[in-house]
Amino acid sequence: MQFSFYHTNYNVRDLDRSIAFYQEALGLTEQRRINAEDGSFIIVYLGDGVSPFQLELTWxxxxxxxxxxxxxxxxxxxxxxxxxxxxAKHQEMGCICFENPAMGIYFINDPDGYWLEIVPQNK
Known part of the structure; x- marks a missing residue:
């Protein structure tokens, strides 16, 4: 039996604002969308265009x-x-919430407060 990563979910308050943030900050784009027939929820899957892993945003x-x-x-x-x-881009956006220069990483937070770690490619 083999398992592989597929997606992770973040629930968001303002779907359009979150999609715009992830597009601007990380280059993620909408891959697919599920709209509840009764309008009670919307699920949007974002991808990086490189890996199969997706971020699921649920409103x-x-x-x-x-x-x-x-x-x-x-x-x-x-x-x-x-x-x-x-x-520099994230500093301009004002979304850096924590830096660890000793480890060579930093974190940004999205509009709902979720943290996203930024790591150099060679680490």
Missing amino acids: LRDWDRAYNLGDNEFHLAFHVDDYEAAH
Whole structure:
């Protein structure tokens, strides 16, 4: 029996804002979408165009408050081929939330507060 990664899910409050963020910050694009017949949810799958792994963004119509991310000790990590350019872009966007120069990595957060780790390609 062989398992492989497929996708991970983040629930979001403003789907359009989140899609725009992931497009601008990480170059992710919409791969497919599921709309509930009754309008109660929308699921959008984003991909990087390189790997088969996808980020699933779920919007729930009846959710009326921010998501409780606890201590937010979970995250997705992204390799980037031009670390300095990525850092400059994210700094300009104002979304860097933590840097660890000793490890050579940093984190950005999305509009809902999820953390995303940025790692140089050679690490």
